[in-house]
Amino acid sequence: MTWTYCEQWNELSEQPMNPLSIDEARSRHAAGELYTALPPFHGKPSPALRVEIRRETGYAAVIFMDAYGRNELDYTFSVIDDSLFLEQMFSYDYGGSEERGGYADAESVESFTFAPDGVVWRTVESGAEATREGRQGVDVACNWEPFPEFGEYESLTRWDRG
DSSP: EEEHHHEETTEEEEEEEEOHHHHHHHHHHHHTTTEEEEEOOOOSSSSSSSEEEEGGEEEEEEEOOOTTSSSSEEEEEEETTTTEEEEEEEEETTTTTTOGGGOOSSSEEEEEEOOOSOOOEEEEEETTTEEEEEESSSOGGGGEOOOOTTOOTTTTOSOOOO
16 A cells, blocks of 8 residues: 655644655654654545554554544554554544544544453443443453564554454
């Protein structure tokens, strides 16, 4: 797949901020500096997902976007040794709203926080109400991911991680 690179994605304008050449992005990857990778989105106002990587701070994320350019599913990883561990997952529900990108407010957000020792917290926020529950002894083996080589994001960008 051919990726497009930038420093960050602007959720309000639905445009790449500070586009990067492949060589600039590769250099940032090697140095551990922040960059964002976008798959082709020909004829669409925004891509289906974006990959954000900043190894120097131990951060990587895959954010899937819906047809309105809003964050739909967000996987946030921590760098542990030379691997990535899926530490948080956020799922956003916008109801019947057709607001675009960063202008939309989610009606509800479901989040999971994972720990390598199998502790999982689930939080559901809907309006002004929130519920939270925790579990121990959860198998989190599927939360581990090899740190990707530059441009090799296919495994990282899997929607279904269960």
